[in-house]
Amino acid sequence: MFKARRIIFLTYSGAELLDLIGPSAVFSTANRISGKALYRIVVTSADGGEVVHSCGISIAALPVDEIYPGAADTVLVVGADSRPLVAAMASTALKKCLKTAVIRAERLGSICSGAFVLAAAGLLNGKTVATHWSATMQLSRLYPETNCNGDALYVNQGKLWTSAGVTTGIDMALAILQSDHGAGLKAAVARQLVVYSHRPGHQSQFSDLLAAQVKEDEQFAGLTTWLQQSTSTIISVERMADHVGMSPRTFHRRFVNSFGQTPAKFYEALRLNNAREFLEAGMSIANVACQVGFQSESAFRAAFKSHFGVTPRLYRETWRGR
């Protein structure tokens, strides 16, 4: 029987709420997609109670001295503007928790300027960290023992994880998720979150994500290139399995494991993605349907609508010639 990992956020008055919410979305989405309680989110502050964040929204937090970080815990400090940050850096309760975490927890880390709190607790000496680009100079000056990487989205060094700007907390959370539960679940969560955040009707993020996935998995590298090149003819899952020399059942299982989606769905996504380009070039719907391997225009229309949320006609009118 597995035990849920705890993700413990250390927050404080005036902190950046997005630093907390973004990574939380990754972990809670992982729970939902996997259908298991893989992670439990815990919010804690020096004194507990309602914590008012920089945007004015308050969150209920547990007192930090009721939290005993252990082997299944990840402790993350959120960032803030300079004034609330300085107050957090002075908090002995927060520092005490972090010092316990560095010994006992599975991981500890920071989002954005939360790295300053880690540094104040003396935990970043000799470490390489990522922090917000505007704060790297300041961090180097205050803590010369700490090496700041101004380019990285996030940095992982042993059990220490640090991330740059607010939204890179999401990238870091995805990387943590991958190290815990593999690339498949990570990809599924990333896709889910991207789909929610993209502008309706345009999904360039989606194709970037596909490209990234393809690069990541050498086992299927040849296959995905082949599929990408043959989107106008229909390739059955059985033929894909044959192409990589696996039985259909094993192929299906391994594919889902690596990509977080079934082979047929992945292939359909590739074809629909190509369809976007034809539509942007102004090609007729019937022609596009044929070009990307759909038997009929109506089948294509239905698949496109269900995948992107808009009809191909509306998509073409919106994005043609851009």
Add this chain to the structure above:
DNA sequence: TACACTGACCGCCATA
């Protein structure tokens, strides 16, 4: 609308 057909998916189970 009813129907048969097909491919994809996935749980299950024997086996390596």
Add this chain to the structure above:
DNA sequence: ATTATGGCGGTCAGTG
């Protein structure tokens, strides 16, 4: 004992 594999068959959705 544990894990990956691969075949079987039931269910489902899409198609003509």
